Amino acid sequence: MATNGVATTNGKDRSRSPKKELKTDPSKLTEEDLQDGFSAQQIFTSTTTKSGYTYDDLICLPGHINFGVHDVSLTTRFTKKISLKTPIVSSPMDTVTESDMAIAMALEGGIGVIHTNLSIEAQAEQVARVKKFKAGFIIDPVCVPPTMTLQELEELKSKLGFTGFPVTAGGKMGQPLLGLVTKRDTDFVTNRNTRLSEIMTPVKNLVTVKEGIDLVKANNILQTSKKGKLPIVTESGLLVALVARTDIKKNVEFPNATKDPLNKQLLVAAAVGTRPADRDRVNALVSAGVDAVIIDSSQGDSVFQHEMVKWIKKTHPQVQVVAGNVVTKKQAKHLIECGADALRVGMGIGSICTTQEVCACGRAQASAVYNVAKLARFYDVPILADGGISSPGHIVKAMSLGAGAAMCGSLLAGTSETPGEYFYSEDGKRLKRYRGMGSIDAMKKGSDDRYFGTAAAIKVAQGVSGTVQDKGSIHRYIPYLTQGIRHGMQDIGAQSVQQVQSMLQAGQLRFELRSAAAQREGGVHGLHSFERKLFDS
Secondary structure (H helix, E strand, C coil), X not given: CEECCEEEEXXXXXXXXXXXXXXXXHXXXXXXCCCCCEXXXXXXXXCCCCCCCCHHHEEECCXXXXXXXXXXXXXXXXXXXXXXXXXXXXXXXXXXXXXXXXXXXXXXXXXXXXXXXCCHHHHXXXXXXXXXXXXXXXXXXXXXXXXXEHHHHHHHHHHHCCCCEEEECCCCCCCXXXXXXXXXXXXXXXXXXXXXXXXXXXXXXXXXXXXXXXXXXXXXXXXXXXXXXXXXXXXXXXXXXEEEHHHCCHHHHCCCCCECCCCCCECXXXXXXXXXXXXXXXXXXXXXXXXXXXXXXXXXXXXXXXXXXXXXXHHXXXXXXXXXXXXXXXXXXXXXXXXXXXXXXXXXXXXXXXXXXXXXXXXXXXXXXXXXXXXXXXXXXXXXXXXXXXXXXXXXXHHHCCCCEEEECCCCCCECCCCXXXXXXXXXXXXXXXXXXXXXXXXXXXXHHHHCCCXXXXXXXXXXXXXXXXXXXXXXXXXXXHHHHHHHHHHHCCCEHHXXXXXXXXXXXXXXXXXXXXXXXXXCCCCCCCCCCCCCC
16 A cells, blocks of 8 residues: 555555664754765675776765864875875886986975886986985086087077076086076077087186085075075086075975985885896895885786895895785785785776776776775785876875875876976977886886786787876975865865774765766866866966
8 A cells, every 4th residue: 555655565664765764853863863875894895786996986975174174184104114294106107207206206295216117227326316315406407518509508498498507518417617607698699609618607707615515504605695506516626516596495395305314315215126137126226225115016916026025125124115016905915924015006097007908907996995905904004006096086085995195197297307308289288298107118118027028029018108288397286286185184074194094994984986977967067168277376
């Protein structure tokens, strides 16, 4: 029979609603009555679905806010012994991270991982450049020879974006300083074939200082001399560094910098493979001062990586080892038992990765992060959510599922600190090249070891090459990302990374799955056209 339009059987309500009706007396409502959504455990361990979930499949439900966005702490762990104040790590890709990116990431509170598509000597030199960096000192200024013409200088200026250059005998660092050429030296010279030796300010007219000077003294000299640049030379006149007036505030501008607490050097990581020759690479990187080694493999649960992790921890116990990549609990357990200090989680989900398509192996990233983090938590091992990150919201979701930090490639590609030169598309957009380490181009340079393809007669691509639009400097882009992360955590009701993960474990952090329509609704829609401006310029 039916009563008030609701079908009943033997007097029982057959409504399809899965939830209990709310009590009629609001004063008697319990926490359970007010609970919306589902815990992560309910979603990822449900027996009614056999699906893997991505970040976009999930949405975090808002919590209660009783603090300001400025009160949110993003301090987290990169490895067991390395903490970060910014939960972002730049990926070891040859179009993302070399020394410039690693320096910028460390200054902003994250960390960079130098890629392995370099000779052993070149990679060690990249690490050494980061370790030698002192905020305010330019240790590798672009130098020019006295024989360069003004026309050639103009081309260099347009390519690099700055106007002042030290002139050395051979156009390189570590050579005798001859002078300095700046915009004021070139502005009124009409003959573009004029050589720099004819127009530069000679060294005898420059204010220089001897190496060993500290930044405070260098700053005072710049202020009293009213000069824009201060060359630092050896007793014999060899150029070793440069201090620019525009850089002298860096120590106070980067309070979150990731530094060694004792020697104050920036921290840096570097990637290695699992070949026998990579043990020589590790030795060279350790000699250069590397703080963490990332074993770079698309499938980390191999006997080769097990042996490498054990060897590094035995030979260089002070060096932190990040193992991976993994996407299952069993993979994670194997590497943790070998001594890994952190794990990279992700397989085949990067924007330029085709591993899942080509090899039919991998896992949806939200499912991978949650399940691996759940296992790693028992061993107190942090995990890095590697790949699938295209917005600050994805980083919030990664941390909400148990990740300590997010490793980003495409998100950071196109910034001025990435390797490579800018070029312009036909429609005038400023672009940089970006490629997966599984692309044929990258594999030809050495990254095929990452996919166990070093000796293969035919190389099977597991990535593509492409272009990305200019994003400006890391020093403006990272603050935008971190502010977005803080707002997301504030909306959730978590004041720190530790709190959001405690809420996750307690089931207090609630989620819902999103339909395709809900995902469309959650993005920009209903407009004829729009302009996406990430942050106020």
